[in-house]
Amino acid sequence: MTExxxxxxxxxxxxxxxxxxxxxxxxxxxxxxSWMPAYGPxxxxxxxxxxxxxxxxxISSPILSRYDTAIVLNQPSLEKFEPVVKAGGTxxxxxxxxxxxxxxxxxxVYRIDAMEEAARTGNSKVFNMLVLGGLLKAxxxxxxxxxxxxxxxxxxxxHHKLIPMNEDAIRRGMEIIEEVTI
Amino acid sequence: MDExxxxxxLLKGNEAIAKAAIRxxxxxxxxxxxxxxxxxxxxxxVDKPWETTGMVxxxxxxxxxxxxxxxGAGCTGKLAFTSSSSPGIALMQEGISYxxxxxxxxxxxxxxxGGPGLGTIQPGQADYNQAVYGGxxxxxxxxxxxxxxxxxxxxxxxxxxxxxxxxRVPVVVLSDGVIGQMMEKVLLPEYTPRRTDEEIHQQCPxxxxxxxxxxxxYNVHSSLEFDPLVMEERNHKMTEKYARIEAxxxxxxxxxxxxxxxxxxxxxxxSRVGMKAVDILRKxxxxxxxxxxxxxxxxxxxxxxxxxxxxKGILCxxxxxxxxxxxxxIAVEGQTYVxxxxxxxxMIASPVEVYHAFKKMMEESVNSKxxxxxx
Amino acid sequence: xxxxxxxxxxxxxxxxxxxxxxxxxxxxxxxxxxxxHKLVAExxxxxxxxxxxxxxxxxxxxxxxxxxxxxxWIEASHGRAPACAxxxxxxxxxxxxxxxxxxxxxxxxxxxxxxxxxxxGENIAMIFINNAIYGMTGGQMAxxxxxxxxxxxxxxxxxxxxxxxxxxxxxxxxxxxxxxYVTRQAVNTVPxxxxxxxxxxxxxxxxxxxxxxxLVEIVSTCASGWKKTPQQANEWMEENMFPYYPLGDLxxxxx
Numbered sequence: 001m002t003e004x005x006x007x008x009x010x011x012x013x014x015x016x017x018x019x020x021x022x023x024x025x026x027x028x029x030x031x032x033x034s035w036m037p038a039y040g041p042x043x044x045x046x047x048x049x050x051x052x053x054x055x056x057x058x059i060s061s062p063i064l065s066r067y068d069t070a071i072v073l074n075q076p077s078l079e080k081f082e083p084v085v086k087a088g089g090t091x092x093x094x095x096x097x098x099x100x101x102x103x104x105x106x107x108x109v110y111r112i113d114a115m116e117e118a119a120r121t122g123n124s125k126v127f128n129m130l131v132l133g134g135l136l137k138a139x140x141x142x143x144x145x146x147x148x149x150x151x152x153x154x155x156x157x158x159h160h161k162l163i164p165m166n167e168d169a170i171r172r173g174m175e176i177i178e179e180v181t182i
Numbered sequence: 183m184d185e186x187x188x189x190x191x192l193l194k195g196n197e198a199i200a201k202a203a204i205r206x207x208x209x210x211x212x213x214x215x216x217x218x219x220x221x222x223x224x225x226x227x228v229d230k231p232w233e234t235t236g237m238v239x240x241x242x243x244x245x246x247x248x249x250x251x252x253x254g255a256g257c258t259g260k261l262a263f264t265s266s267s268s269p270g271i272a273l274m275q276e277g278i279s280y281x282x283x284x285x286x287x288x289x290x291x292x293x294x295x296g297g298p299g300l301g302t303i304q305p306g307q308a309d310y311n312q313a314v315y316g317g318x319x320x321x322x323x324x325x326x327x328x329x330x331x332x333x334x335x336x337x338x339x340x341x342x343x344x345x346x347x348x349x350r351v352p353v354v355v356l357s358d359g360v361i362g363q364m365m366e367k368v369l370l371p372e373y374t375p376r377r378t379d380e381e382i383h384q385q386c387p388x389x390x391x392x393x394x395x396x397x398x399x400y401n402v403h404s405s406l407e408f409d410p411l412v413m414e415e416r417n418h419k420m421t422e423k424y425a426r427i428e429a430x431x432x433x434x435x436x437x438x439x440x441x442x443x444x445x446x447x448x449x450x451x452x453s454r455v456g457m458k459a460v461d462i463l464r465k466x467x468x469x470x471x472x473x474x475x476x477x478x479x480x481x482x483x484x485x486x487x488x489x490x491x492x493x494k495g496i497l498c499x500x501x502x503x504x505x506x507x508x509x510x511x512i513a514v515e516g517q518t519y520v521x522x523x524x525x526x527x528x529m530i531a532s533p534v535e536v537y538h539a540f541k542k543m544m545e546e547s548v549n550s551k552x553x554x555x556x557x
Numbered sequence: 558x559x560x561x562x563x564x565x566x567x568x569x570x571x572x573x574x575x576x577x578x579x580x581x582x583x584x585x586x587x588x589x590x591x592x593x594h595k596l597v598a599e600x601x602x603x604x605x606x607x608x609x610x611x612x613x614x615x616x617x618x619x620x621x622x623x624x625x626x627x628x629x630w631i632e633a634s635h636g637r638a639p640a641c642a643x644x645x646x647x648x649x650x651x652x653x654x655x656x657x658x659x660x661x662x663x664x665x666x667x668x669x670x671x672x673x674x675x676x677x678g679e680n681i682a683m684i685f686i687n688n689a690i691y692g693m694t695g696g697q698m699a700x701x702x703x704x705x706x707x708x709x710x711x712x713x714x715x716x717x718x719x720x721x722x723x724x725x726x727x728x729x730x731x732x733x734x735x736x737x738y739v740t741r742q743a744v745n746t747v748p749x750x751x752x753x754x755x756x757x758x759x760x761x762x763x764x765x766x767x768x769x770x771x772l773v774e775i776v777s778t779c780a781s782g783w784k785k786t787p788q789q790a791n792e793w794m795e796e797n798m799f800p801y802y803p804l805g806d807l808x809x810x811x812x
Contacts, residue, residue, distance in 0.1 A: 020192065020365065027190050027367045035192065035365035039218060039303070060457035062364050065532035153192070210648055238647045243673035247640035250633060250670070254641035257631045258611065260648045280634050390629035391649060395608040402623045404632030 001031075001056050003141050004064050006081050008049035009073025009097070014128030017154070019050035021132065024150030025142035026054035034062040047076060054141055069139055071131060073097050090138055092177070094131065105182050110138045112177040126169035133173020144170065190367040195335040195357060196221035196265075198368050199291055202339035203263055204231040207374040208289075210238040210262035212251035214270060217303040218359035219293035222265040235376055238262075245270040249277030249290075256286030256352075257403040259382040259389030261343060263289035267359075268297050268309050272317060278352060279318025283405035285420070287346040289339070290324075291355045293362040296501075296528030304528025305359030307450060308502035313356045314479045314509070321417055323424045325353045325431065326478040328449040332366035340371060347385070349427055356478060358501065360451040360530065433476040434485065438464065442471025443492075444544060447510050448499040449475050451530065456499050458533035463540060470540065478506075486513035495519040495547035497540050502526050519547035574598040576607065580624045587787025589777035590619055590686060592744040593657075596754045597684070598626045600761055601653070610653045611645050613638045615662035618692040622657055636667020639674035642681045646764070653764050655682040661691045664700040664726040671726065678735030678769040682760035685727065685772060688779035689798065696782035700724040703801055708782070723801065727774045731807035737769030739808040743776045745791050749804070759811070768811050776802045 005022070009015045019035050026033040036051045051067075053059050069090040072078040074097050085091055087106045096115035114130035136142065142150075147170060151163050193201065200222045203211065213223050223241060231237035242248040248264045255262035266274065271292045281288050292313055296306035313326045325345050329338045335357060342353040377385070383393040390401045407413040437453075438460050439445065448456035453474040463470035475482050490496075496518060498507035507522040514520055523539035525531045531539075576598040584590045601610050607628060614622040616635035623630030633641040638656040646654040663671045663685050674681065690708055691697040697710040701723050705714040715723075731739040738760060742753035753775060760771035776798050780790035 023365060023367075024192050027192060028187060030187055033192070033365075033367055036360065037363055039359070039363050059366075059454075060461065061455045061533050062360065062366075063451075063455060063530050063532060065534050210644060212644055238644070240643065240647060242640065242643075243669055246637065247643075247670050247673065250637035250640040251644035253633070253637075254613070254631060254644040255648055257641075258645055258649060262644065262648070276634055277637070390611060390631050392608045392610055392629050392652060395627075395629065400627045400629050402630045402632065404620075404623060404630070406620060406632060 003054045003069065003139065004067050005052045005054075005069045005071065006049060006064075006067045007052065007071040008047070008077035008081055011046045011048040013048070013073050014125075015048045015073065016050050018128040018132050019052045021147065021150050021154045022052050022135075022142070023054070024154045025147040028146035028149045029054075029142050031055060032057065032059050034059045036062040047074075049077065069135070071135060073131070075099055078102060092131070092134055092138060101180070103182060108138070109180045109182055110134065110177050111180045112173065114173060114176070117172065117176055123165075126166060129166045129169035130173035130176070133170035134177035136170065137174040137177050189369055191370065192365050193332055193368045194221055194363055194365050195329075195332045195361040196293065196363070197225045198332050198336040198370075199265065199339060199355070200225035200229065201370055202336040204229060204235055204237055205371045205373050206340050206343050207235065207261070207376040208237055208263055208339075208343070209260040209376055210240070210255050211264065212240050212242050212248045212255070212262060213264045213266060214242050214245050214248050216267045216270045218295055218305065218362050219265050219267050219291070221362070222291065235373070237376065245273040246277070249274035249281075252288045252290070253277055253281050253284075253286065256281055256288040257284065257389065258391040259386030261287060261289075261347070261377070263291060263339075263342075265291035265293065267293045267295050268306065268312070269300060271309065271312060275312075275317035276319075278316065278324065279320055279322060280405050281352045282318070282322035282324060283320065284403045285350040286352065286403070287350060288352045289342040289346055289355065290352060292357065294356065294358040296526060302528030303359070305363075305451065305501065305530055306526065306528055307358055307452060307500045307524070308505065308526055309356065310478065310500065310502065310505035313354045314481070322420065323351065323427075323479055325349065325351050325427065325480070326356050327353065328356050328476060328478050329361060330450050330453045330474070332361065332364065333368050335361060336368050336370060345431065349423065351423070351427065356450065358451050428480040431477060432480045432482045432484070434482040435474050435476060437472040437474065439471030439473060441469055443469040443494050444471070444540070445493045445496045446470065446472040446499055446536070446540065447475070447496055447506070448472060449478060449506065452499045452501055452524070455531055455533050455536055459499070459536035459540060462533060462537045468544075481509050481513065483513040486510065487515060487517075490514040490517035493518050495521065495543050497536075497543045498522045499531065499536055499539075500524045501530055519543070519550050521546060574602050576602050576627045577625060578627050582625060583621055584618065585781040587778055587780035587790050588618070589688065589744050589775060592750060593684065593686065593753070593775055594622060594625055596744075596750070596757055597657070600754065600758045601626075601628060604653070604758075604761065606653045606761075606765075609651065610655075611649065613642045613645070613654070613656045615656070615658040617659035617662045619657050619659060619686065620693065636662050636665070637670050638662065639667065639670040639679070639681070639683065643674050643677065643679045646679055646681050650680070650767070653682075653761055654680075655684060655761065655764060657684045658686070659692070660685070660687045660689065660699045660701040664724050668724075668726070672729065672733070675730050675770045675772065676733045676735045678737075680764050680767045681770060682757070682764045683770065683772045684757065684760070685774045686777045687774050687802065688777040688782065689723075690779045690782040692779045692782045696779075696784075700726075701802075703797060706797075727772060727802075727807060730772045735770050736772060736808060737810045738763055738771040738806075740772070740806045741774040741776060741802060741804050743794070743799070743804055745778070745794060763811055774802070776804065
């Protein structure tokens with residue numbers, strides 16, 4: 001099993017940390033993992049994306065030209081990555097952030113209204129965990145247990161009190177994601 | 183197995199460098215911020231090793247100062263390292279030449295980005311020449327290690343420590359922005375205590391630290407010599423040492439090369455891309471393999487020369503306009519066709535691009551002369 | 558009475574410090590370097606710090622300082638002695654670590670390293686020989702060359718519009734929070750030699766006790782570079798250098 005994922009959105013949406021938690025979950029599943037960010041000066045508000053690979057085998061290139069799954073959290077990201085998802089792959093997008101939804105018919109497309117859900121609950125910080133939950137529903141690459149273990153390792157000790165809140169958000173994300181027929 | 187899972191940490195290459203240095207018992211770090219390696223100093227600042235192992239950490243005023251701090255540390259027999267990226271390493275060249283001239287230990291981590299000049303902050307491998315051939319003055323060599331994973335970044339700090347004291351030659355860990363910035367799972371080494379003053383005195387009798395001065399001649403580290411004959415003698419001595427290093431320390435590995443008729447040669451991040459390209463080529467029925475130098479100096483000339491005739495063609499993959507390829511052509515001595523593919527300026531070739539370049543190399547090789555001067 | 562009868566320990570009034578070795582000095586007659594070297598050797602000996610001293614010399618006339626004083630020496634690259642000393646002192650906090658630099662080394666090519674080492678409050682002693690000229694390369698203009706002073710690269714005299722102004726690096730040093738002791742001395746007379754020795758000793762004590770960075774400027778002669786006899790050079794220094802670089806403590810927070 002190898003899952004090659006691109007997560008892309010605006011800086012500040014928690015794209016990089018979502019990738020990191022996912023990678024840690026992969027370690028807990030005894031897999032090989034890599035996490036490769038596009039880095040640059042735009043740490044707030046600019047574009048941010050990270051490539052996460054989780055695999056049973058040693059990972060060769062951490063840099064990819066095609067992906068199994070793309071999680072796109074703004075319109076430019078969708079435009080950039082929709083064409084490079086492999087046939088039969090998966091696109092997950094946030095309903096509020098994307099104005100022109102994906103149009104490809106040869107991939108599975110999921111919509112998650114994570115931005116709205118985060119706004120509704122008044123906790124914008126769990127936005128990325130809602131999306132992560134959605135991913136785990138659409139692509140069950142790691143168990144919730146291992147994701148929570150991953151959270152424990154990814155978060156500094158002083159933030160461990162936030163783990164239950166994040167776990168709730170992941171579970172909620174699994175509920176609110178829905179497949180879209182193109 | 184479950185325990186091992188828990189021992190793994192997810193780290194960036196730059197973070198692994200910092201944490202490995204603390205655990206391998208480095209005495210000091212001296213460096214200046216530059217993208218894409220700033221996490222080295224940032225991680226050290228967060229981990230505060232001066233409170234645990236006693237390691238000194240200092241943000242210098244420039245790369246010039248950093249390398250001269252490293253020079254001072256090496257003179258006194260301490261194990262120190264610095265870390266920078268392409269333009270910063272360029273600034274250090276004078277100091278590196280001084281360290282080589284005085285035969286000092288010291289480790290220089292180079293996390294490459296696209297150049298030349300200020301260049302980009304995106305990853306690059308255009309500093310092969312800078313590391314292997316140097317920009318400092320005079321006849322000297324540095325041992326150059328080329329990790330291609332975060333685990334190897336960590337391990338290289340241990341290997342660099344061993345080699346720099348064994349040979350009294352500065353060691354460069356030549357990495358790039360991808361390996362510096364990417365996260366992978368890592369097993370960090372156990373803690374090795376830093377050497378005591380007495381151990382330094384025993385192991386480094388040449389060090390200028392004053393210890394035991396009353397029972398010995400005083401030590402001096404200077405690269406200045408007004409007598410050309412004496413200077414030449416010093417150079418001869420170093421050249422002999424370099425020959426021994428070339429005989430003993432070459433390191434490399436193969437990927438899928440046992441039955442290969444065609445070869446990719448790549449180091450660092452390009453070797454990761456190269457592995458994937460080999461997978462694609464194999465799926466298409468092409469007998470491709472990869473050769474990866476793990477030491478860029480000493481370069482694996484011998485093995486490349488001895489096996490070159492086995493291959494119908496070689497493609498060097500590197501994220502530059504062509505630096506490693508020159509060393510490969512020298513090693514192969516025209517026995518087979520050698521071509522180059524690389525992106526530069528901060529671009530990284532994808533495995534699919536390498537696949538296409540490889541097919542092109544295969545076609546070209548049929549009608550091409552084999553001389554290494556033919557591009 | 559024969560000469561041999563007089564050579565007895567009880568008759569000895571002056572001796573070379575034992576840390577000074579027999580190597581003939583390369584310095585020109587009338588140069589201040591030799592005297593300052595002797596003071597350094599005497600002080601290390603008096604402090605009993607032979608095995609705990611790490612000395613760092615510059616590029617310039619004092620590049621060969623390591624030939625004359627029997628302690629462990631590091632020859633730094635041009636201008637970088639303060640950076641080198643910073644790491645050495647931090648890695649060997651119990652040692653006496655001092656730099657020995659000229660005006661070109663410290664106040665020109667190595668200004669950044671000097672200012673930042675001082676400003677970080679590195680626990681090192683810095684000896685700064687200011688003779689307002691590049692001696693080793695043959696008498697070119699230095700950052701501290703006086704206005705109107707003739708050198709090989711300002712043969713008609715230093716002019717502000719062509720060459721800018723002399724750099725008062727010691728005055729700058731006194732304004733930095735990391736310095737604890739900044740003083741300007743000379744070795745042209747016996748009383749001044751005594752004062753200079755006291756100043757260097759204090760700087761060394763400060764390094765050992767971790768009080769911060771000390772800077773001892775020695776306003777010096779360069780008879781060859783100034784194209785004068787040693788005696789003329791001393792007189793010229795008193796008349797021209799001292800008014801511009803007045804002797805005395807600029808800062809002392811230790812006492």
